[in-house]
Amino acid sequence: MMYAPVEFSETAYPRTEYHRRQQQFWDPIRLSLFTLAIAAIVGITIGIVTHFVVEDDKSFYYLASFQVTNIKYKENYGMRSSREFIERSHQIERMMSRMFRRSSGMGRFIKSHVIKISPDEQGVNILMVLMFRYPSTDSVERIKKKIETTLYQSLKIKQLPLTIYKPSFSLTPIDSKKMRNLLNSRCGIRMSSSNMPLPASSTTERIVQGRETAMEGEWPWQASLQLIGAGHQCGATLISNTWLLTAAHCFWKNRDPSKWIATFGTTITPPLVKRSVGKIIIHENYHRESNENDIALAQLTTRVEFSNVVQRVCLPDSSMKLPPKTSVFVTGFGSIVDDGPTQNKLRQARVETIGTDVCNRKDVYDGLITPGMLCAGFMEGKVDACKGDSGGPLVYDNRDIWYIVGIVSWGQSCALPNKPGVYTRVTKYRDWITSKTGI
Template sequence: MMYAPVEFSEAEFSRAEYQRKQQFWDSVRLALFTLAIVAIIGIAIGIVTHFVVEDDKSFYYLASFKVTNIKYKENYGIRSSREFIERSHQIERMMSRIFGHSSVGGRFIKSHVIKLSPDEQGVDILTVLIFRYPSTDSAEQIKKKIEKALYQSLKTKQLSLTINKPSFRLTPIDSKKMRNLLNSRCGIRMTSSNMPLPASSSTQRIVQGRETAMEGEWPWQASLQLIGSGHQCGASLISNTWLLTAAHCFWKNKDPTQWIATFGATITPPAVKRNVRKIILHENYHRETNENDIALVQLSTGVEFSNIVQRVCLPDSSIKLPPKTSVFVTGFGSIVDDGPIQNTLRQARVETISTDVCNRKDVYDGLITPGMLCAGFMEGKIDACKGDSGGPLVYDNHDIWYIVGIVSWGQSCALPKKPGVYTRVTKYRDWIASKTGM
């Protein structure tokens, strides 16, 4: 419904009423003008204060301590193991509880467990702590505040893990040391400022897409290129020398000397380029049925991990993602069916779809095998496409990213009831380990 404007005649709208209103509005205008000036001055002071006084920067600390109410397990030494991951998340949640609601609460950013080691009393923990403080503060001043908050929390909070108080050591480290320590952890995305990057909220890419926001947003993404022919497929870095991709990428040419791999958010120019030493296709790959569509690529020389190039985590074979789990797919592929390759990396949020639904007669009619995973939307619209093959489908677990799928096949791109089909990585953990030792 629309409201019609109220109409007045000249007789109804007297001059006296007009003058009272005029005086009233003059006072209001003056008050508003004064408020505006005050607000502008306040904002200007705030901006100056922010940049001159409160120019926050990141401070990094290496924290080591003993936990005495748990026993060391052999798999704690394997960073991709379920035991290490679950215990790390428990410790990181405890750090958030200790610092998030303490006197340094607004300054605490996050923690990342680096190492779990055996100790006679329990388990030795090594973790990186990240805080934001004004750049005028010193690392030693902040260290004292952190220690005070920790000791106060140990007195007042009931924690799931028992920290041996005398064992606690806090050492300031610089951003380079912090980055080197986090490089030992897989699946961590870094921005150019070396800060761990939160999960992207983008819901578009590839078909119906947007370009990736910044260099280093998906640092394990690689482009596999045939020399002289350009980009053919995507791939994912799983160590400094191994890439995980799809077997069908090599059905025309599997001569490693003809291939190169590049890294970075653009194909041209690449951030890093490497020659290929070896290509390993799954022995039981069947092109007709798309079964076992998985391959490994070994680089001729290893890459150096950085903000731009990082490895993604391999999932434990026991990980199961329920339907409608949010996952992300990335690639340089077409944004329309049979369109050109994109020079800039693109991304999309999609959702896992159960095998039962995907095998319905009106969807893929029984073609989905246990080694396959469906993801997308039943209404279509968002999907991987030609040129994205071999690229990663990743899952975020507490800001640690795991590759759960490899772009494999689908009917056209983004059609209703024809979601993307991915190689289910958890089914191939033993195969990957047998070829790479990982």
């Protein structure tokens, strides 16, 4: 059924004329009150302007290096996507957050990110970025001294889970470009145009029932896969500077990589970045009839440069498990109604994971959900991925680091009650991805 646009015409409302009493407005009392009001407004305006001039906050970045003596190095610390690196880096970041946020004068601490964990004779060496906000009138060296003082006081007074060897601690001021380059070695980090971390999005709507993505850099791993001459076909997710993860069914009609391009950015037209596709790898056991093993990889002919607006997502460890009702986000350029047109602007939705036992109920998908599939949405429907979102990411936020946990695969229509979206479960294919890409 086609829905015609509703036309609105101006209603001829009757106009009511109000008669005003003629009187002299500028009597002495009113003039005095008016003058006082103007003075108050001017005073408040000057105060606000002064506040923002004085409190014109600026971002300051530091590279911290130190030795931790009460843990031993593990080989997997060298792999930033490993569970060991992720868990240890989260522990270190939480410790830094507690130290700086609870200390007087350090309320402007924003975030920290572990960049590297390397072996040392006495334990491990940690390299991490620290981010702060201070008035632009503050100097880099003065803030550095504040940070060092806070850290040394914490080492003396507080019971910390990790033992930092004080003489090993060094702090180096870095600019935003150096900071961004360091963070590019970490996956799944979203940054705003002002080089500050983006908080987890809290919208509850999108795709079918939704809103457009708010800003560049909100979902920097989202790609659009397009057939030359035919436009957008599927979504895809950047997992390295050359590899995209997507759904096998996207290439069912055309597997020739020379016919495909990938674009990045929050709009299809104009694209922010455009790349040709050089290789397509479809899972060897993909079955179109059952939707099993609906996963594929596309390799770009030219690498992309990571930035605030183009960035890779993290691949989960194969052991990662998400309980039912976990909040996750799906993004894409697909239609917002069943069989509707592709959207030029990227859209997003918060959905929730649904247990396989529920999804396999007779009134839902009646046993069609296999271990390589993941259901997400709402049992009442209304919010869902739809046609054109296929191949795109379902992502999960773990302490502001984002992981791809699903690939938009299939579903009965869009946003129907008891028919949630079905996604390829990425953890099930973690080893397959590594075998093809080395990631």
